[in-house]
Amino acid sequence: MHFEDVRQWQGTADDLARELKRQIEQLGLSVEPPSVRTVRLWRSKQLLSQPKGQEFKFRQILEGLATAVLLKRGWTLAAIGQVLPSFSDTDLERQIIAESDGQDSTWATVIQTNSLPLPVGHRHALDLAEDAAMLLAQGIIRQYNRVLPGQEIVRQDDSMPPELYRAMCKLGRLYIEEGLADSAACVHTILERSRYPLSSEEWNLKIFRQTEFPFSGVTLIEPDLRVPTSDCSVIANKSGAFGEDNVIEHRLYSQLREATERLGARRKHKAYTAVRKLVGKYSLIGERQLLDYLIENDLTPLQRTVVDFFDRVSDTWLIEGFVHRCTHCGTLMRPHPNKNRFPDGCCPIRQCYSHNSGQLCEKLNPDGLLIAKPQILTFWTGPAIDELAIFEAAQQKGLNAELYPESDLCDISINNRAIGIDAKSYTSPVTLALRLNRRIGGLAHYRRRIIAISDRLIEENPNYLSSLRSTLDKKGDPATLEVLSVTSVIELIKSM
Numbered sequence: 001m002h003f004e005d006v007r008q009w010q011g012t013a014d015d016l017a018r019e020l021k022r023q024i025e026q027l028g029l030s031v032e033p034p035s036v037r038t039v040r041l042w043r044s045k046q047l048l049s050q051p052k053g054q055e056f057k058f059r060q061i062l063e064g065l066a067t068a069v070l071l072k073r074g075w076t077l078a079a080i081g082q083v084l085p086s087f088s089d090t091d092l093e094r095q096i097i098a099e100s101d102g103q104d105s106t107w108a109t110v111i112q113t114n115s116l117p118l119p120v121g122h123r124h125a126l127d128l129a130e131d132a133a134m135l136l137a138q139g140i141i142r143q144y145n146r147v148l149p150g151q152e153i154v155r156q157d158d159s160m161p162p163e164l165y166r167a168m169c170k171l172g173r174l175y176i177e178e179g180l181a182d183s184a185a186c187v188h189t190i191l192e193r194s195r196y197p198l199s200s201e202e203w204n205l206k207i208f209r210q211t212e213f214p215f216s217g218v219t220l221i222e223p224d225l226r227v228p229t230s231d232c233s234v235i236a237n238k239s240g241a242f243g244e245d246n247v248i249e250h251r252l253y254s255q256l257r258e259a260t261e262r263l264g265a266r267r268k269h270k271a272y273t274a275v276r277k278l279v280g281k282y283s284l285i286g287e288r289q290l291l292d293y294l295i296e297n298d299l300t301p302l303q304r305t306v307v308d309f310f311d312r313v314s315d316t317w318l319i320e321g322f323v324h325r326c327t328h329c330g331t332l333m334r335p336h337p338n339k340n341r342f343p344d345g346c347c348p349i350r351q352c353y354s355h356n357s358g359q360l361c362e363k364l365n366p367d368g369l370l371i372a373k374p375q376i377l378t379f380w381t382g383p384a385i386d387e388l389a390i391f392e393a394a395q396q397k398g399l400n401a402e403l404y405p406e407s408d409l410c411d412i413s414i415n416n417r418a419i420g421i422d423a424k425s426y427t428s429p430v431t432l433a434l435r436l437n438r439r440i441g442g443l444a445h446y447r448r449r450i451i452a453i454s455d456r457l458i459e460e461n462p463n464y465l466s467s468l469r470s471t472l473d474k475k476g477d478p479a480t481l482e483v484l485s486v487t488s489v490i491e492l493i494k495s496m
């Protein structure tokens with residue numbers, strides 16, 4: 001048996017480099033043994049998982065060997081760092097021995113047989129802390145704008161900005177999770193505390209002092225002048241819009257961008273598109289089907305990030321013990337309070353044709369089913385209905401079309417930079433126009449720039465297109481936009 005003599009092994013970086021060389025020779029692996037410097041680099045990139053200040057152990061021998069093998073297969077360090085933690089020691093041993101026997105050990109199958117690592121622990125607390133800080137910053141700005149005219153005072157009641165209220169709930173949870181009393185229940189205390197840096201004793205939250213927490217040294221309110229700091233407004237505006245859903249969507253989006261970034265230049269755009277397509281088409285998905293999709297699309301290094309986009313289907317969504325899937329968009333139908341009119345529930349996606357009609361559905365066994373988080377459904381799955389319809393029409397026509405090209409430069413591009421199309425489903429044409437007057441975004445990189453408006457919105461408001469066109473600036477980038485309904489865009493594509 002391999003590895004029997006090193007299960008109790010311990011040593012320094014020098015020792016580990018020496019041991020890895022010995023193991024690579026013994027196992028006959030055709031990889032370069034790492035130098036001490038490389039071992040230190042791997043440690044700094046957290047590929048070697050021993051806690052800071054402790055000696056390396058047996059696990060790090062396995063991690064070192066796996067890293068050397070995967071690097072040879074063209075994985076990036078970042079991608080390796082993402083998957084290594086999902087392997088048990090036994091899995092790693094088995095894979096390394098298979099490599100040494102010259103078997104074609106597909107690392108993906110090991111990931112396949114493991115269960116999905118549902119988000120728990122450290123990452124979860126950091127996400128919670130980041131959301132709490134962003135909501136707190138937004139709540140402070142909103143509260144400040146309210147009391148500024150001098151007519152209102154801070155009150156802990158229904159008039160409190162919802163961002164502030166949600167921030168306090170999340171802060172309360174952080175205190176409880178750190179084993180402390182919930183000292184976030186009073187709005188006055190929280191505002192008082194905001195005059196101190198988040199990492200300070202006054203806050204007394206360990207998670208705020210971690211190096212991974214991005215707002216650690218930040219003070220949200222000027223200590224003496226008692227106005228929101230400029231840091232506060234930067235953090236508040238980071239997600240582009242206020243409110244809890246926007247904050248969470250922004251975080252998930254940044255996590256996806258960071259994770260794909262780590263795959264390296266060659267793979268990142270493809271991976272980004274594949275993930276967006278996944279949540280667009282398969283927002284309700286079985287665990288196994290999700291793993292297969294990740295493997296087929298070369299996304300296993302992103303497994304953790306992607307799994308975080310989903311929750312288990314909770315019992316409250318079941319209708320007579322079954323999960324109902326919308327036949328139109330494929331998502332989970334929710335039970336409707338009016339059981340006579342909607343006995344099968346209704347589709348929660350606003351852009352879906354079945355949204356108001358409680359249409360046909362498919363009944364599934366709930367075991368192992370996952371549903372995309374509400375923010376993903378709102379910001380990605382819903383808009384994807386139109387985006388995918390346009391993209392698929394272009395594909396059927398045999399055009400050179402790309403979905404979310406270059407990590408989201410636009411929704412659909414045709415013939416590289418010739419045509420860029422963005423599908424939009426803002427309920428108000430005026431809000432959309434004002435947004436576009438500020439920035440038309442990645443569309444600026446395309447020669448022909450098309451805004452496609454959801455047909456459902458035009459059904460509801462027949463003046464939608466004319467209001468949008470008349471509110472768009474008559475000069476500059478906004479004047480170059482063509483505004484069409486999704487159906488017209490599809491007709492245009494068919495006539496190309």
Ligand SMILES: [Zn+2]
Binds near residue numbers: 326327349354355
């Ligand atoms: Zn639907």
